[in-house]
Amino acid sequence: MALFQSSSTSLFLLFHIALLSTLSLAADPTITFDFKLSYITVSPLGVPQKVIAVNGQFPGPLVNGTTNNNVVINVRNDLDENLLMTWPGIQMRRNSWQDGVLGTNCPIPPNWNWTYSFQLKDQIGSFFYYPSLNLQRASGGFGPFVINNREVIQIPFAQPDGDFVLLIGDWYTRNHSALRADLDSGKDLGMPDGVLINGKGPYRYNTTLVPDGLPYETINVDPGKTYRFRVHNVGTSTSLNFRIQGHNLLLVETEGHYTVQQNFSSFDIHVGQSCSFLVTMDQNATSDYYIVASARFVNESLWQKVTGVGILHYSNSKGSATGPLPEAPSDIYNQWSAMNQPKAIRQNTTASGARPNPQGSFHYGSINVTDTYILRSLPPSTIDGKLRATLNGISFVNPDTPIRLADLNQVKGSYKLDFPSEPLNRPLRRDTSVINATYKGFIEVILQNNDTKMQSFHMNGYSFFVAGMDWGIWSENSRGSYNKWDSISRCTIEVGFSIWTMCYRICGMLMFLCCGKTISVLEISCTLFLFIFYLLIHLL
Numbered sequence: 001m002a003l004f005q006s007s008s009t010s011l012f013l014l015f016h017i018a019l020l021s022t023l024s025l026a027a028d029p030t031i032t033f034d035f036k037l038s039y040i041t042v043s044p045l046g047v048p049q050k051v052i053a054v055n056g057q058f059p060g061p062l063v064n065g066t067t068n069n070n071v072v073i074n075v076r077n078d079l080d081e082n083l084l085m086t087w088p089g090i091q092m093r094r095n096s097w098q099d100g101v102l103g104t105n106c107p108i109p110p111n112w113n114w115t116y117s118f119q120l121k122d123q124i125g126s127f128f129y130y131p132s133l134n135l136q137r138a139s140g141g142f143g144p145f146v147i148n149n150r151e152v153i154q155i156p157f158a159q160p161d162g163d164f165v166l167l168i169g170d171w172y173t174r175n176h177s178a179l180r181a182d183l184d185s186g187k188d189l190g191m192p193d194g195v196l197i198n199g200k201g202p203y204r205y206n207t208t209l210v211p212d213g214l215p216y217e218t219i220n221v222d223p224g225k226t227y228r229f230r231v232h233n234v235g236t237s238t239s240l241n242f243r244i245q246g247h248n249l250l251l252v253e254t255e256g257h258y259t260v261q262q263n264f265s266s267f268d269i270h271v272g273q274s275c276s277f278l279v280t281m282d283q284n285a286t287s288d289y290y291i292v293a294s295a296r297f298v299n300e301s302l303w304q305k306v307t308g309v310g311i312l313h314y315s316n317s318k319g320s321a322t323g324p325l326p327e328a329p330s331d332i333y334n335q336w337s338a339m340n341q342p343k344a345i346r347q348n349t350t351a352s353g354a355r356p357n358p359q360g361s362f363h364y365g366s367i368n369v370t371d372t373y374i375l376r377s378l379p380p381s382t383i384d385g386k387l388r389a390t391l392n393g394i395s396f397v398n399p400d401t402p403i404r405l406a407d408l409n410q411v412k413g414s415y416k417l418d419f420p421s422e423p424l425n426r427p428l429r430r431d432t433s434v435i436n437a438t439y440k441g442f443i444e445v446i447l448q449n450n451d452t453k454m455q456s457f458h459m460n461g462y463s464f465f466v467a468g469m470d471w472g473i474w475s476e477n478s479r480g481s482y483n484k485w486d487s488i489s490r491c492t493i494e495v496g497f498s499i500w501t502m503c504y505r506i507c508g509m510l511m512f513l514c515c516g517k518t519i520s521v522l523e524i525s526c527t528l529f530l531f532i533f534y535l536l537i538h539l540l
């Protein structure tokens with residue numbers, strides 16, 4: 001069904017945006033951006049490669065907004081393939097047309113531009129944007145997206161003396177089309193070639209492991225001050241352990257929700273996740289300190305090169321950082337360790353969020369569940385000659401007509417409403433199969449990872465309560481262990497192998513998508529591989 005493809009699509013969508021923008025509140029300020037996506041050549045790991053830049057910058061520029069701002073971003077596609085920009089975690093309530101994922105939007109063809117327009121309604125926090133199609137994020141195009149509190153709203157900590165963004169992520173010297181070709185020929189992506197911090201390679205902490213002359217990231221600080229570090233895993237498939245030598249990380253936020261504040265000496269950040277830490281410069285300035293992002297839940301002796309290293313430089317520092325990196329946690333073969341940190345992340349229910357009233361628990365624990373979905377992921381398998389992951393045995397195939405458009409225009413046959421609510425023992429297949437959920441229902445989603453690797457699941461355009469997580473196979477009895485009071489609400493959750501995680505979500509929006517895989521981001525899966533499922537809530 002190609003009813004809305006090519007130019008007619010864009011006209012149709014344009015019409016829609018015009019309608020929506022007349023509805024936005026005139027009193028709220030509008031911030032506008034022009035984004036031009038094009039290739040530039042850089043050598044973050046010493047190998048020249050074409051990366052995706054935004055306005056010539058890699059990573060892209062900061063979108064710095066405030067709660068309730070209207071955001072207008074005119075995106076120009078100067079790449080050689082289709083493009084969609086997505087803003088995960090930004091709540092597109094009743095406005096999934098601006099999501100920038102293939103399930104709802106048609107892509108922007110090369111040499112076209114498209115203007116995204118949405119409001120940062122009732123939100124605060126640290127997010128990032130990136131191109132959602134065709135594994136393009138593995139070549140760049142990402143950048144930070146911050147939503148500041150309105151001035152009248154208190155934050156649950158003293159105003160920091162400064163604010164830094166660190167985009168950390170695994171990196172391949174092969175570009176996204178080469179990675180795609182590998183998956184399509186049935187091959188695994190293999191070990192990444194390194195980890196970049198803000199688009200830069202590692203500091204030369206070891207002359208054998210790191211070649212000379214790589215640019216590296218330096219964060220300049222003053223002694224005694226406290227800074228907010230917004231750290232995002234923008235990578236493709238690797239969970240990272242983040243740490244700053246000699247310094248505590250006080251966790252204060254994950255993806256737009258304030259957490260109970262706790263110190264960590266290192267913190268695991270999984271693909272797609274965002275965390276804010278307050279870091280006090282309370283060490284002596286004998287030397288600089290290492291900032292490290294190293295591969296986690298893999299055999300670290302084999303994965304040594306998959307380590308990003310930056311420098312924390314005190315203004316009165318007397319020398320460069322030397323010696324070995326601060327040690328990574330050594331508990332990867334302990335099945336419980338993967339869960340200790342995520343279980344410790346809880347919401348500070350008395351802190352104000354985007355509004356003056358406390359974030360609260362919304363009493364999610366006492367709402368009756370309408371539907372339960374047990375979604376089991378299996379290791380990627382070859383289906384029709386391509387390497388694809390599955391959820392409940394189905395690898396999602398994107399329809400030609402985005403699902404939301406098909407739904408709106410009652411285009412029949414674009415997708416099937418037959419996604420099973422639990423795993424079935426039947427052959428794996430590729431299909432455009434969608435969950436038939438209840439509008440305004442309250443759903444329980446159990447993510448059961450039957451893969452052998454850590455996975456991230458992201459829900460687009462909304463967040464959910466992470467009410468439980470445990471080892472083994474989920475059963476009805478597992479409900480007894482749910483945290484029904486102060487679970488964190490976030491948009492991306494990791495699920496370790498042979499672990500289940502339970503998420504609650506209140507549905508009231510048009511549609512959301514979840515997805516995961518070793519390559520854990522849904523939009524990637526849409527086009528290429530792996531799985532995705534759509535949960536469609538009928539409004540019309």
Ligand SMILES: *[C@@H]1O[C@H](CO)[C@@H](O)[C@H](O)[C@H]1NC(C)=O
Pocket residue numbers: 039050175176177178
């Ligand atoms: C990506 O890599 C492939 C294979 O090395 C090459 O043919 C292609 O031109 C590259 N694309 C870009 C945009 O650099």
Ligand SMILES: *[C@@H]1O[C@H](CO)[C@@H](O)[C@H](O)[C@H]1NC(C)=O
Pocket residue numbers: 062064065066148
């Ligand atoms: C972002 O906006 C906030 C609030 O307007 C401002 O305080 C801050 O300096 C801005 N940050 C940058 C990097 O422009």
Ligand SMILES: *[C@@H]1O[C@H](CO)[C@@H](O)[C@H](O)[C@H]1NC(C)=O
Pocket residue numbers: 014074113114115
């Ligand atoms: C494309 O960009 C131009 C200005 O650069 C703007 O006037 C026009 O509205 C944009 N078109 C779309 C579809 O966003």
Ligand SMILES: *[C@@H]1O[C@H](CO)[C@@H](O)[C@H](O)[C@H]1NC(C)=O
Pocket residue numbers: 155156157259260261348349350351352
């Ligand atoms: C929770 O937020 C409140 C209100 O801002 C703050 O006073 C308190 O210290 C926070 N508690 C924790 C444990 O983070």
Ligand SMILES: *[C@@H]1O[C@H](CO)[C@@H](O)[C@H](O)[C@H]1NC(C)=O
Pocket residue numbers: 206207208209304323324
């Ligand atoms: C550098 O790394 C290599 C390989 O892991 C190791 O054998 C060597 O001891 C390291 N050198 C230093 C100075 O730490």
Ligand SMILES: *[C@@H]1O[C@H](CO)[C@@H](O)[C@H](O)[C@H]1NC(C)=O
Pocket residue numbers: 247248250261262263280282
């Ligand atoms: C966290 O560690 C810092 C020192 O780095 C300390 O000043 C602070 O009190 C600790 N906060 C909590 C909540 O443990």
Ligand SMILES: *[C@@H]1O[C@H](CO)[C@@H](O)[C@H](O)[C@H]1NC(C)=O
Pocket residue numbers: 246283284285286
């Ligand atoms: C500075 O800190 C380092 C690391 O904690 C320690 O080894 C060193 O002795 C300290 N130097 C001074 C002058 O306090």
Ligand SMILES: *[C@@H]1O[C@H](CO)[C@@H](O)[C@H](O)[C@H]1NC(C)=O
Pocket residue numbers: 299300301302
């Ligand atoms: C990790 O890799 C090293 C080097 O190949 C190997 O000797 C070791 O057995 C591996 N460890 C585990 C637990 O698989």
Ligand SMILES: *[C@@H]1O[C@H](CO)[C@@H](O)[C@H](O)[C@H]1NC(C)=O
Pocket residue numbers: 366367368
């Ligand atoms: C939940 O379901 C129970 C039993 O069906 C019912 O008694 C109760 O009123 C419901 N609670 C809410 C909040 O709807």
Ligand SMILES: *[C@@H]1O[C@H](CO)[C@@H](O)[C@H](O)[C@H]1NC(C)=O
Pocket residue numbers: 417436
């Ligand atoms: C979806 O669910 C609704 C409500 O349970 C039902 O009426 C409808 O027939 C279902 N649609 C399909 C295609 O199964």
Ligand SMILES: *[C@@H]1O[C@H](CO)[C@@H](O)[C@H](O)[C@H]1NC(C)=O
Pocket residue numbers: 449450451452497498
């Ligand atoms: C996958 O599921 C099967 C049966 O439910 C179980 O025997 C196996 O151990 C599981 N594997 C993993 C890696 O969870």
